[in-house]
Amino acid sequence: xxxxxxxxxxxxPSPPPPGASALPPGTFAGTVVLVTGGGxxxxxxxxxxxxxxxxxxxxASRKEDRLAAARDELAALGGRVTAAAxxxxxxxxxxxxxxxxxxxxxxxxxxxxxxxxNFPVPSEDMSPNAWRSVVDATLNGTFYMTREFGxxxxxxRTPGSVINVGASYAWTGGPGFAHSAAAKAGVKSLVESLxxxxxxxxxxxxxLVPGLMPxxxxxxxxxxxxxxxxxxxxxxxxxxxGRPRELGWAATFLASPYARFITGHTLVVDGxxxxxxxxxxxxxxxxxxxxxxxPFAE
Ligand SMILES: CCC/C=C/C(=O)SCCNC(=O)CCNC(=O)[C@H](O)C(C)(C)COP(=O)([O-])OP(=O)([O-])OC[C@H]1O[C@@H](n2cnc3c(N)ncnc32)[C@H](O)[C@@H]1OP(=O)([O-])[O-]
Ligand SMILES: NC(=O)C1=CN([C@@H]2O[C@H](COP(=O)(O)OP(=O)(O)OC[C@H]3O[C@@H](n4cnc5c(N)ncnc54)[C@H](OP(=O)(O)O)[C@@H]3O)[C@@H](O)[C@H]2O)C=CC1
Numbered sequence: 402x403x404x405x406x407x408x409x410x411x412x413x414p415s416p417p418p419p420g421a422s423a424l425p426p427g428t429f430a431g432t433v434v435l436v437t438g439g440g441x442x443x444x445x446x447x448x449x450x451x452x453x454x455x456x457x458x459x460x461a462s463r464k465e466d467r468l469a470a471a472r473d474e475l476a477a478l479g480g481r482v483t484a485a486a487x488x489x490x491x492x493x494x495x496x497x498x499x500x501x502x503x504x505x506x507x508x509x510x511x512x513x514x515x516x517x518x519n520f521p522v523p524s525e526d527m528s529p530n531a532w533r534s535v536v537d538a539t540l541n542g543t544f545y546m547t548r549e550f551g552x553x554x555x556x557x558r559t560p561g562s563v564i565n566v567g568a569s570y571a572w573t574g575g576p577g578f579a580h581s582a583a584a585k586a587g588v589k590s591l592v593e594s595l596x597x598x599x600x601x602x603x604x605x606x607x608x609l610v611p612g613l614m615p616x617x618x619x620x621x622x623x624x625x626x627x628x629x630x631x632x633x634x635x636x637x638x639x640x641x642x643g644r645p646r647e648l649g650w651a652a653t654f655l656a657s658p659y660a661r662f663i664t665g666h667t668l669v670v671d672g673x674x675x676x677x678x679x680x681x682x683x684x685x686x687x688x689x690x691x692x693x694x695x696p697f698a699e
Contacts, residue, residue: 412640413672416647422453423650424657430455434656435502435509437489437546438462438516440471441618443566443611443645447513450649451656452478459502459509461485462516481506489516489542492549499549508557511656512550514543514588515566519581520622523688525697532580539584544591547606551599560603562656565592566648567610567667569675577626577688589667596665605664607655612671614643629691639672 434451438444439460448458448471457480460468468484476482483505485498502509518538522531547563554561568581571589575582589608596606613633627633634641651670654660669675689697 410640412634412637415641416644416650419646420453422450422653424454424653424659426454428454428653428657429511432456432511433459433502433506433509434511434513435459435461435498435546435550436513436515437542439475439513440464440468440484442616443614443648444513444515445471445475445618446616446645447515447566447649447652448475449478450646450653451511452480452482454653456480456511457506458482459485459498459506461487461489461498463488489546490537492545495542495545495549498546499553503553508553508559509550509561510559511562511564512546513564513566513652513656514546516542517566517581517584519578520620521577521626521688521692522580523577523692523694523697524579526694527580535580536584536587539581540587540591543588547591547595551595551602551604554604555599555602558602561605563595563604563606564652564655565589565606565608565667567592567608569610569612569669569671571610571667573675577691592667593665600664605655605661607660607664608667609648609652609655610667610669610671610675611648612643612669612674613637614645614648616645626692637672637674638677639674641672643670643672 429451434456436444436448439448440462452458452475458475465486472482472484485501487494487498489495518535543565565588567588568585570582571585592606592608648670651668
Protein backbone atom coordinates (compact mmCIF):
# COMPACT_ATOMS: atom_id res chain seq x y z
CA UNK A 402 0.00 0.00 0.00
CA UNK A 403 1.52 3.37 -0.93
CA UNK A 404 2.24 5.62 2.05
CA UNK A 405 0.46 8.42 0.17
CA UNK A 406 -0.69 9.36 -3.30
CA UNK A 407 2.15 10.44 -5.60
CA UNK A 408 0.61 13.90 -5.81
CA UNK A 409 0.04 14.02 -2.01
CA UNK A 410 1.51 16.70 0.25
CA UNK A 411 5.30 16.75 0.80
CA UNK A 412 6.92 15.85 4.14
CA UNK A 413 6.44 12.82 6.36
CA PRO A 414 2.96 11.28 6.03
CA SER A 415 0.30 11.86 8.67
CA PRO A 416 0.00 9.17 11.35
CA PRO A 417 -2.98 6.78 11.58
CA PRO A 418 -6.08 8.30 13.20
CA PRO A 419 -6.67 8.51 16.97
CA GLY A 420 -7.69 5.15 18.38
CA ALA A 421 -5.48 3.11 16.03
CA SER A 422 -2.84 0.81 17.50
CA ALA A 423 0.07 -1.27 16.19
CA LEU A 424 -0.02 -3.63 19.17
CA PRO A 425 -2.60 -6.40 19.59
CA PRO A 426 -5.71 -5.55 21.64
CA GLY A 427 -5.23 -6.51 25.28
CA THR A 428 -1.41 -6.24 25.15
CA PHE A 429 -1.48 -4.56 28.58
CA ALA A 430 -4.44 -6.43 30.14
CA GLY A 431 -3.59 -7.15 33.78
CA THR A 432 -0.85 -4.51 33.70
CA VAL A 433 -0.68 -1.38 35.85
CA VAL A 434 0.92 1.73 34.37
CA LEU A 435 1.83 4.77 36.46
CA VAL A 436 2.20 8.01 34.50
CA THR A 437 3.42 11.18 36.22
CA GLY A 438 1.83 14.27 34.74
CA GLY A 439 -0.75 11.90 33.23
CA GLY A 440 -3.53 14.46 33.63
CA UNK A 441 -2.39 16.76 30.81
CA UNK A 442 -0.82 16.96 27.39
CA UNK A 443 1.63 14.28 26.38
CA UNK A 444 1.32 12.35 29.65
CA UNK A 445 -2.42 12.01 29.12
CA UNK A 446 -1.85 10.96 25.49
CA UNK A 447 0.61 8.27 26.62
CA UNK A 448 -1.77 7.07 29.34
CA UNK A 449 -4.59 6.87 26.78
CA UNK A 450 -2.63 4.52 24.50
CA UNK A 451 -1.90 2.17 27.43
CA UNK A 452 -5.57 2.29 28.45
CA UNK A 453 -6.73 1.41 24.92
CA UNK A 454 -4.54 -1.70 25.13
CA UNK A 455 -6.11 -2.82 28.41
CA UNK A 456 -3.90 -1.31 31.13
CA UNK A 457 -5.08 -0.02 34.49
CA UNK A 458 -3.68 3.43 35.15
CA UNK A 459 -2.39 5.55 37.98
CA UNK A 460 -1.93 9.20 37.06
CA ALA A 461 -0.01 11.44 39.46
CA SER A 462 0.57 15.19 39.60
CA ARG A 463 -0.09 18.20 41.85
CA LYS A 464 -3.43 19.59 40.67
CA GLU A 465 -6.39 17.49 41.77
CA ASP A 466 -8.95 19.16 39.49
CA ARG A 467 -7.02 18.37 36.33
CA LEU A 468 -6.32 14.85 37.54
CA ALA A 469 -10.00 14.22 38.23
CA ALA A 470 -11.05 15.41 34.76
CA ALA A 471 -8.38 13.26 33.10
CA ARG A 472 -9.31 10.25 35.22
CA ASP A 473 -12.87 10.33 33.89
CA GLU A 474 -11.66 10.79 30.31
CA LEU A 475 -9.18 7.92 30.55
CA ALA A 476 -11.59 5.61 32.37
CA ALA A 477 -13.94 5.92 29.38
CA LEU A 478 -11.28 4.02 27.38
CA GLY A 479 -11.84 0.90 29.45
CA GLY A 480 -9.44 0.33 32.33
CA ARG A 481 -9.57 1.35 35.98
CA VAL A 482 -7.89 4.68 36.68
CA THR A 483 -6.62 6.05 39.99
CA ALA A 484 -5.66 9.70 40.38
CA ALA A 485 -3.00 10.42 43.01
CA ALA A 486 -2.20 14.02 43.96
CA UNK A 487 1.52 14.35 44.51
CA UNK A 488 4.43 16.74 44.12
CA UNK A 489 7.18 14.46 42.85
CA UNK A 490 9.78 16.78 44.38
CA UNK A 491 8.87 15.30 47.78
CA UNK A 492 10.17 11.72 48.24
CA UNK A 493 7.67 11.04 51.04
CA UNK A 494 4.74 11.94 48.79
CA UNK A 495 6.26 9.78 46.08
CA UNK A 496 6.21 6.79 48.43
CA UNK A 497 2.57 7.55 49.23
CA UNK A 498 1.68 7.43 45.52
CA UNK A 499 3.13 3.94 45.28
CA UNK A 500 1.26 2.92 48.45
CA UNK A 501 -1.99 4.18 46.92
CA UNK A 502 -1.23 2.46 43.61
CA UNK A 503 -0.48 -0.84 45.36
CA UNK A 504 -3.65 -0.63 47.39
CA UNK A 505 -5.84 0.09 44.37
CA UNK A 506 -4.20 -2.09 41.71
CA UNK A 507 -0.99 -3.74 42.89
CA UNK A 508 2.56 -2.58 42.21
CA UNK A 509 2.76 -0.72 38.87
CA UNK A 510 4.48 -2.79 36.17
CA UNK A 511 5.34 0.26 34.10
CA UNK A 512 6.45 3.71 35.24
CA UNK A 513 6.35 6.62 32.80
CA UNK A 514 8.29 9.58 34.21
CA UNK A 515 6.64 12.28 32.14
CA UNK A 516 6.12 15.14 34.62
CA UNK A 517 8.53 18.05 34.20
CA UNK A 518 8.73 21.79 34.74
CA ASN A 519 10.00 24.34 32.28
CA PHE A 520 9.84 27.96 31.13
CA PRO A 521 12.05 30.02 28.84
CA VAL A 522 14.38 32.42 30.63
CA PRO A 523 17.81 33.91 29.90
CA SER A 524 20.29 32.32 32.34
CA GLU A 525 21.46 35.69 33.64
CA ASP A 526 17.87 36.40 34.76
CA MET A 527 17.26 33.00 36.34
CA SER A 528 16.91 33.08 40.14
CA PRO A 529 18.36 30.22 42.19
CA ASN A 530 14.80 29.24 43.07
CA ALA A 531 13.77 29.15 39.40
CA TRP A 532 16.70 26.82 38.68
CA ARG A 533 15.88 24.67 41.72
CA SER A 534 12.22 24.44 40.91
CA VAL A 535 12.82 23.09 37.38
CA VAL A 536 15.70 20.77 38.26
CA ASP A 537 13.85 19.46 41.31
CA ALA A 538 10.75 18.47 39.36
CA THR A 539 12.44 17.29 36.18
CA LEU A 540 15.53 15.46 37.46
CA ASN A 541 15.11 14.88 41.20
CA GLY A 542 11.43 13.98 40.89
CA THR A 543 12.24 11.49 38.15
CA PHE A 544 14.89 9.91 40.35
CA TYR A 545 12.62 9.70 43.41
CA MET A 546 9.88 8.01 41.36
CA THR A 547 12.30 5.61 39.69
CA ARG A 548 14.05 4.75 42.95
CA GLU A 549 10.75 3.91 44.64
CA PHE A 550 9.66 1.79 41.65
CA GLY A 551 13.00 -0.06 41.57
CA UNK A 552 13.17 -0.71 45.32
CA UNK A 553 9.65 -2.14 45.40
CA UNK A 554 10.31 -4.41 42.41
CA UNK A 555 13.62 -5.59 43.80
CA UNK A 556 11.93 -6.46 47.10
CA UNK A 557 9.08 -8.26 45.32
CA ARG A 558 11.47 -9.90 42.79
CA THR A 559 9.27 -8.79 39.91
CA PRO A 560 10.21 -7.29 36.54
CA GLY A 561 9.26 -3.81 35.41
CA SER A 562 9.73 -1.17 32.77
CA VAL A 563 10.62 2.51 33.21
CA ILE A 564 10.26 5.15 30.50
CA ASN A 565 11.77 8.59 31.12
CA VAL A 566 10.36 11.32 28.91
CA GLY A 567 13.21 13.60 27.88
CA ALA A 568 14.03 16.37 25.45
CA SER A 569 16.57 16.50 22.62
CA TYR A 570 18.42 19.40 24.20
CA ALA A 571 19.80 16.78 26.60
CA TRP A 572 22.37 16.26 23.80
CA THR A 573 22.63 19.73 22.34
CA GLY A 574 22.06 22.11 25.25
CA GLY A 575 19.06 24.41 25.25
CA PRO A 576 19.75 28.14 25.04
CA GLY A 577 16.95 29.89 26.95
CA PHE A 578 16.16 26.62 28.75
CA ALA A 579 19.45 25.97 30.58
CA HIS A 580 17.73 24.57 33.69
CA SER A 581 15.51 22.16 31.79
CA ALA A 582 18.26 21.10 29.37
CA ALA A 583 20.63 20.32 32.24
CA ALA A 584 17.91 18.38 34.03
CA LYS A 585 16.96 16.42 30.90
CA ALA A 586 20.63 15.56 30.33
CA GLY A 587 20.57 14.11 33.84
CA VAL A 588 17.38 12.21 33.06
CA LYS A 589 19.03 10.66 29.98
CA SER A 590 22.08 9.73 32.05
CA LEU A 591 19.85 8.01 34.62
CA VAL A 592 18.44 5.84 31.81
CA GLU A 593 21.93 4.65 30.95
CA SER A 594 23.06 4.06 34.56
CA LEU A 595 19.93 2.33 35.79
CA UNK A 596 19.45 0.10 32.73
CA UNK A 597 22.76 -1.54 33.62
CA UNK A 598 22.21 -1.55 37.39
CA UNK A 599 18.75 -3.08 37.16
CA UNK A 600 18.94 -5.25 34.03
CA UNK A 601 19.95 -8.23 36.19
CA UNK A 602 16.71 -7.78 38.16
CA UNK A 603 14.51 -7.68 35.05
CA UNK A 604 13.90 -3.94 35.06
CA UNK A 605 14.17 -2.14 31.74
CA UNK A 606 14.92 1.60 31.70
CA UNK A 607 14.50 3.59 28.51
CA UNK A 608 14.18 7.21 27.45
CA LEU A 609 11.60 8.67 25.10
CA VAL A 610 12.03 12.11 23.57
CA PRO A 611 9.16 13.97 21.92
CA GLY A 612 9.74 16.52 19.22
CA LEU A 613 7.48 19.52 19.00
CA MET A 614 4.02 18.14 19.84
CA PRO A 615 1.64 21.02 20.51
CA UNK A 616 -1.42 20.37 22.67
CA UNK A 617 -4.11 22.33 24.49
CA UNK A 618 -2.57 21.98 27.96
CA UNK A 619 0.74 23.70 27.20
CA UNK A 620 1.69 26.29 29.83
CA UNK A 621 1.41 29.94 28.84
CA UNK A 622 5.19 30.26 29.01
CA UNK A 623 5.82 27.42 26.57
CA UNK A 624 2.93 28.37 24.29
CA UNK A 625 4.13 31.98 24.22
CA UNK A 626 7.58 30.77 23.23
CA UNK A 627 6.12 28.69 20.39
CA UNK A 628 3.79 31.43 19.23
CA UNK A 629 6.82 33.56 18.45
CA UNK A 630 7.75 31.02 15.74
CA UNK A 631 5.21 31.27 12.91
CA UNK A 632 4.64 28.47 10.44
CA UNK A 633 5.82 25.71 12.77
CA UNK A 634 5.23 22.93 10.23
CA UNK A 635 7.55 24.47 7.63
CA UNK A 636 10.35 24.64 10.22
CA UNK A 637 10.43 20.85 10.70
CA UNK A 638 12.19 18.45 8.28
CA UNK A 639 8.98 16.39 8.42
CA UNK A 640 7.06 19.50 7.28
CA UNK A 641 4.71 18.85 10.16
CA UNK A 642 4.75 18.83 13.96
CA GLY A 643 4.27 15.61 15.92
CA ARG A 644 0.95 14.36 17.28
CA PRO A 645 0.79 13.41 20.96
CA ARG A 646 -0.53 9.94 20.06
CA GLU A 647 2.73 9.28 18.18
CA LEU A 648 4.53 9.52 21.52
CA GLY A 649 1.93 7.24 23.09
CA TRP A 650 2.49 4.57 20.44
CA ALA A 651 6.26 4.69 20.99
CA ALA A 652 5.79 4.39 24.77
CA THR A 653 3.52 1.36 24.48
CA PHE A 654 6.02 -0.30 22.15
CA LEU A 655 8.92 0.29 24.57
CA ALA A 656 6.96 -1.21 27.48
CA SER A 657 5.55 -4.09 25.42
CA PRO A 658 6.80 -7.70 25.33
CA TYR A 659 8.18 -6.94 21.84
CA ALA A 660 10.80 -4.55 23.22
CA ARG A 661 12.15 -6.65 26.09
CA PHE A 662 15.75 -6.57 24.80
CA ILE A 663 15.71 -2.79 24.39
CA THR A 664 17.04 -1.07 27.48
CA GLY A 665 19.31 1.88 28.19
CA HIS A 666 18.13 3.42 24.94
CA THR A 667 16.58 6.82 24.34
CA LEU A 668 14.19 6.89 21.39
CA VAL A 669 13.62 10.25 19.72
CA VAL A 670 10.23 10.80 18.09
CA ASP A 671 10.75 14.12 16.36
CA GLY A 672 10.93 13.70 12.58
CA UNK A 673 14.72 14.30 12.75
CA UNK A 674 14.23 17.90 13.83
CA UNK A 675 17.04 17.82 16.36
CA UNK A 676 19.57 16.73 13.71
CA UNK A 677 18.81 19.74 11.55
CA UNK A 678 22.09 21.58 11.43
CA UNK A 679 23.84 23.58 8.75
CA UNK A 680 27.33 25.01 8.49
CA UNK A 681 25.71 28.38 7.97
CA UNK A 682 22.68 28.74 10.21
CA UNK A 683 20.15 31.57 10.45
CA UNK A 684 21.50 34.81 12.00
CA UNK A 685 22.14 34.65 15.75
CA UNK A 686 19.39 36.17 17.89
CA UNK A 687 20.16 36.40 21.60
CA UNK A 688 17.80 34.72 24.04
CA UNK A 689 16.95 38.17 25.45
CA UNK A 690 15.86 39.32 21.99
CA UNK A 691 13.93 36.10 21.31
CA UNK A 692 11.98 36.64 24.53
CA UNK A 693 11.50 40.33 23.87
CA UNK A 694 13.51 41.33 26.93
CA UNK A 695 15.43 44.57 27.18
CA PRO A 696 19.07 44.84 28.23
CA PHE A 697 20.21 42.95 31.33
CA ALA A 698 19.67 44.94 34.53
CA GLU A 699 20.67 43.89 38.06
C1 LIG B 1 10.64 23.63 24.86
C2 LIG B 1 10.46 22.19 24.50
C3 LIG B 1 11.08 21.16 25.39
C4 LIG B 1 10.54 20.98 26.73
C5 LIG B 1 9.27 21.18 27.06
C6 LIG B 1 8.78 21.01 28.44
O1 LIG B 1 9.44 20.64 29.37
S1 LIG B 1 7.18 21.40 28.59
C7 LIG B 1 6.67 21.09 30.28
C8 LIG B 1 6.24 22.37 30.81
N1 LIG B 1 5.28 22.14 31.87
C9 LIG B 1 5.43 22.69 33.05
O2 LIG B 1 6.37 23.41 33.32
C10 LIG B 1 4.34 22.38 34.03
C11 LIG B 1 4.70 22.71 35.43
N2 LIG B 1 5.19 24.07 35.60
C12 LIG B 1 4.95 24.85 36.68
O3 LIG B 1 4.27 24.44 37.59
C13 LIG B 1 5.54 26.24 36.77
O4 LIG B 1 5.75 26.69 35.44
C14 LIG B 1 6.89 26.28 37.51
C15 LIG B 1 7.96 25.53 36.74
C16 LIG B 1 7.29 27.74 37.65
C17 LIG B 1 6.87 25.63 38.88
O5 LIG B 1 6.01 26.23 39.78
P1 LIG B 1 6.29 26.25 41.36
O6 LIG B 1 4.98 26.44 41.98
O7 LIG B 1 7.13 25.11 41.78
O8 LIG B 1 7.22 27.48 41.50
P2 LIG B 1 6.97 29.04 41.58
O9 LIG B 1 5.79 29.54 40.81
O10 LIG B 1 7.07 29.40 43.00
O11 LIG B 1 8.29 29.50 40.81
C18 LIG B 1 9.56 29.03 41.18
C19 LIG B 1 10.60 30.04 40.75
O12 LIG B 1 10.62 30.10 39.31
C20 LIG B 1 10.49 31.45 38.91
N3 LIG B 1 9.82 31.54 37.62
C21 LIG B 1 8.63 31.01 37.28
N4 LIG B 1 8.34 31.30 35.99
C22 LIG B 1 9.38 32.05 35.52
C23 LIG B 1 9.68 32.65 34.26
N5 LIG B 1 8.85 32.53 33.23
N6 LIG B 1 10.84 33.32 34.13
C24 LIG B 1 11.70 33.44 35.17
N7 LIG B 1 11.47 32.87 36.38
C25 LIG B 1 10.33 32.20 36.55
C26 LIG B 1 9.67 32.10 40.01
O13 LIG B 1 9.81 33.52 39.98
C27 LIG B 1 10.29 31.44 41.24
O14 LIG B 1 11.53 32.01 41.57
P3 LIG B 1 11.67 33.12 42.78
O15 LIG B 1 10.85 34.30 42.35
O16 LIG B 1 11.14 32.46 44.01
O17 LIG B 1 13.15 33.39 42.84
N1 LIG C 1 5.09 19.15 24.33
C1 LIG C 1 6.27 19.14 23.74
O1 LIG C 1 6.37 19.55 22.57
C2 LIG C 1 7.49 18.61 24.43
C3 LIG C 1 7.41 18.04 25.69
N2 LIG C 1 8.52 17.47 26.26
C4 LIG C 1 8.41 16.73 27.53
O2 LIG C 1 7.20 15.99 27.54
C5 LIG C 1 6.71 15.89 28.89
C6 LIG C 1 5.28 16.34 28.96
O3 LIG C 1 5.21 17.68 28.55
P1 LIG C 1 3.83 18.37 28.17
O4 LIG C 1 2.73 17.38 28.20
O5 LIG C 1 4.06 19.15 26.95
O6 LIG C 1 3.69 19.41 29.37
P2 LIG C 1 2.54 19.68 30.45
O7 LIG C 1 2.84 21.02 31.03
O8 LIG C 1 1.17 19.43 29.89
O9 LIG C 1 2.81 18.52 31.48
C7 LIG C 1 3.62 18.58 32.59
C8 LIG C 1 2.95 17.72 33.65
O10 LIG C 1 3.83 17.57 34.74
C9 LIG C 1 3.09 17.72 35.94
N3 LIG C 1 4.00 18.25 36.94
C10 LIG C 1 4.78 19.37 36.86
N4 LIG C 1 5.47 19.55 37.98
C11 LIG C 1 5.14 18.52 38.80
C12 LIG C 1 5.52 18.16 40.10
N5 LIG C 1 6.39 18.88 40.80
N6 LIG C 1 4.97 17.05 40.67
C13 LIG C 1 4.09 16.30 39.97
N7 LIG C 1 3.69 16.59 38.73
C14 LIG C 1 4.21 17.69 38.15
C15 LIG C 1 1.98 18.72 35.60
O11 LIG C 1 0.83 18.53 36.40
P3 LIG C 1 0.47 19.45 37.69
O12 LIG C 1 0.60 20.86 37.25
O13 LIG C 1 -0.90 18.99 38.06
O14 LIG C 1 1.48 19.07 38.73
C16 LIG C 1 1.66 18.31 34.16
O15 LIG C 1 0.65 17.32 34.14
C17 LIG C 1 7.67 16.69 29.76
O16 LIG C 1 8.65 15.82 30.31
C18 LIG C 1 8.33 17.63 28.76
O17 LIG C 1 9.60 18.05 29.18
C19 LIG C 1 9.74 17.50 25.64
C20 LIG C 1 9.88 18.08 24.42
C21 LIG C 1 8.77 18.68 23.72
